[in-house]
Amino acid sequence: MSKKKMEEAYGDVSLEMLADLTLTNGISGHERDVQEVFKDWVKESVDSIEYDNLGSIIAIKKGQENGPKVMFAGHIDEIGFLVKNIDNNGYIRLHPVGGWWPHVLLSQPVTITTRKGHAYVGVVGSKAPHGMKPEVRNKVLSMDEIFVDIGVSSKEEVELIGIQIGDMVTPKADFHVLANPNYLMSKAWDDRVGAAIVMDIMRNLKGLDLVSTVYGVGTVQEEVGLRGAKTAAQRINPDVAITLDVTIATDTPGEDNRIKLGVGATLEVMDGSYIGHKGLLYMLQDLADDLKIDTQFEMLAAGGTDSGEIHKVHDGVIALTVSIPARYIHSHYGIIHRKDYADTVKLLTEFVKTFDNKHLITLQEYKTMPF
Incomplete structure (x- = not known):
């Protein structure tokens, strides 16, 4: 009888970048050092870096002059x-x-x-x-x-x-690769994991010619009221925005096992701060199917993400949150899974590489259709 082997580490994930980002200290209103880490890892891949007056960092990869503006946001503050x-x-x-x-x-x-x-x-x-x-x-x-x-x-x-x-x-915590190498433990996964996904998307776009102009944003002061998301989105005025944030994994004893680590991409239908744009959700769901990336769907009655403020700026933004399940958030240590990270990076990189004005019109016209 053959013995089952331990899983190998999934995907191309920079543990150095994740440790650098999570172990840097920066609570809401004190994100300067985290801002610098974000900048150091993306500066070679983008055309410019800007900041809003609250301190959110905005990395810009230019596309065609009349192309859509796509915003990815992950907050860099921790509790x-x-x-x-x-x-x-x-x-x-x-x-x-x-x-x-x-x-x-x-x-x-x-x-x-x-x-x-x-x-x-x-x-x-x-x-x-x-x-x-x-x-x-x-x-x-x-x-x-x-x-x-x-x-x-x-x-x-x-x-x-x-x-x-x-x-x-x-x-104060340390970064750990756990017994199964796909499980990673550190402080501040909420939401340095989302910020890291934004950073990796921008790094993947290096040298590519895009139709869309892409804004990779590390937002500030999310934990005290989604504040940086509002000012950054006001500055950018995006056509489409995707927020990356953690959600509560319920695959531990005594929970309902509804949201699991290691599935792939988690698409958030709604939370306490917004209702996701169904056209964008279905577009990402279909793309995930094409890429053979598994998905699960999240709905939260309470709590909010940066989408809650982003979707309300100017005359409204097509917005969705893509979640990364995490255990034990808002404590000294949380646990995430490499597959959720790597698959989300792959899905959103492929999405923005081909997103153009036709796709934008499809999403804009979806608002006139019944959900």
């Missing part, structure tokens, strides 16, 4: 905290930036970055369970009860090393 208060004993209280469940924070390391760029490691404090009453042990702490210990004895020592109110606090 984290700001220093809220420093008590007399040097313990640091936190203000959340983005959505946190405090249950996942206890005993986890964080990095505090000062105004001068110095980084200090601390740990979220937790009590020993010995003798703890059940009502205390089973309680999820509120953010007001969470504190960081950076290993000092007083407030004065914290101030001496330059930490002040408002400094950025980020989860």
Whole structure:
């Protein structure tokens, strides 16, 4: 009887780029270092790089003068905290930036970055369970009860090393290829994986002659209200926009197994911020079939993606979100699958390589047809 072999790593995926992107610290409003990583990996493949006034980075691959404008967007901010208060004993209280469940924070390391760029490691404090009453042990702490210990004895020592109110606090993690090499674990997959897909699409277009002008955008401040998407889309005024973002994988114990890792491309029908353009969804579905890429469909009743703001700018934008399933998002570590990444890059690269005015007219006329 032959033994089953472990899967080989799927697709052409740059682990160096993914690690570079995910491990760079940058919460909402503090994305400058991530912006530089994005720029370094795409600058040789595009014609120009611009920025809007909030800090979203826009890499541009020029097409024909009268061709469509296609925007790909992945947000480059991650969730984290700001220093809220420093008590007399040097313990640091936190203000959340983005959505946190405090249950996942206890005993986890964080990095505090000062105004001068110095980084200090601390740990979220937790009590020993010995003798703890059940009502205390089973309680999820509120953010007001969470504190960081950076290993000092007083407030004065914290101030001496330059930490002040408002400094950025980020989860501290490492990049891991797991037992099956298709499973990748790191911090900030929400949404550095989407930004990386945008970057790889732009890298794949190097040297090609396109009809469409393509805008690869790393948006800022998504986690606090889709803010960078709005200003970037206002600047670009795209004809078509595709957002790349994570969605919640439900293939873990106790879940419904509806959204799985390792399927291929996940097309989002709607979320709490927008309803996807059905013509664009069907166009990508048909292309995926032609490319023999498997698809699954996502619908979220709550939560939003950058499509929520992009589709409303000017007189409206044909928009869709393509999702990347991830486990354990909004924590120190998430897990994604290489097949979802590589297949999404392939699908969207092939889409934009052939997208022209005829395709755009097809999508524009679809709005007059019944869904």
